[in-house]
Amino acid sequence: MIKTGYGAWVRAFESERERRAAVGDPDWGRGARLPAELVRSIQKFQVGEDGDGSALRGKADLAGDPVYSEAVRLFVAEEQNHARMLRLLLEAGGAGTLEGHWSDAAFVRVRRLLGLRVELLVLMIAEVVALGYYGALRDGAGDALVREVAGRILADEERHVPFHCLRLQEGLAVLPRPARRAVTAGWRGLLACAATLVAVDHGPALRACGVGRGAFVARTLRSSAWMARAMSGGPVPAPAEAGARV
Numbered sequence: 001m002i003k004t005g006y007g008a009w010v011r012a013f014e015s016e017r018e019r020r021a022a023v024g025d026p027d028w029g030r031g032a033r034l035p036a037e038l039v040r041s042i043q044k045f046q047v048g049e050d051g052d053g054s055a056l057r058g059k060a061d062l063a064g065d066p067v068y069s070e071a072v073r074l075f076v077a078e079e080q081n082h083a084r085m086l087r088l089l090l091e092a093g094g095a096g097t098l099e100g101h102w103s104d105a106a107f108v109r110v111r112r113l114l115g116l117r118v119e120l121l122v123l124m125i126a127e128v129v130a131l132g133y134y135g136a137l138r139d140g141a142g143d144a145l146v147r148e149v150a151g152r153i154l155a156d157e158e159r160h161v162p163f164h165c166l167r168l169q170e171g172l173a174v175l176p177r178p179a180r181r182a183v184t185a186g187w188r189g190l191l192a193c194a195a196t197l198v199a200v201d202h203g204p205a206l207r208a209c210g211v212g213r214g215a216f217v218a219r220t221l222r223s224s225a226w227m228a229r230a231m232s233g234g235p236v237p238a239p240a241e242a243g244a245r246v
Contacts, residue, residue: 013074034093140209
């Protein structure tokens with residue numbers, strides 16, 4: 001059973017929901033200038049963000065901590081808001097969304113194979129890759145609306161990563177230290193493969209933002225070092241510290 005309380009994370013998610021409602025959406029009416037390589041790339045990420053999270057919510061319920069379950073529901077709601085904003089961004093640029101994509105379908109199937117720990121380990125790969133991707137868009141995209149949307153999503157993802165690290169730390173605590181290290185080493189290996197696939201698939205969009213394929217993969221791996229330590233028993237940032245730590 002989970003020993004660490006998740007009340008602070010629930011409050012952080014709720015506080016962000018209230019702040020988001022007060023601030024409102026970006027100004028979609030100003031439109032967006034989206035080159036073809038960004039359209040194709042954002043469409044694929046929009047598919048990945050768009051889901052009901054039913055499998056994750058069901059596994060969270062089985063974990064036996066109703067506070068954690070509520071935090072997961074708030075997390076899923078933020079992911080759904082990302083999909084909504086990306087859809088509206090594409091519409092502002094005169095583009096539509098995709099019905100689906102093979103990479104997202106494969107990713108979802110792998111996530112649902114086993115229990116909560118495996119689901120979160122696979123989900124964490126997507127979250128860490130997303131940090132690099134949205135960071136590239138925020139810092140290098142030529143359109144102001146793209147940069148604003150990417151910045152909003154990135155700020156959420158920077159909170160999501162420590163949240164999942166905490167649950168994985170608790171889930172892996174039952175394993176001996178060498179086994180925990182083996183799991184996190186394997187996770188970083190899979191992350192390297194996923195980052196490479198994304199760098200190849202989204203290479204034109206990354207280049208348009210001033211980020212080369214090799215640099216994207218290297219940055220993603222460097223950013224994951226503290227996460228692996230956290231999952232193995234190291235310090236996990238509190239909600240208020242999450243963005244600064246990531």
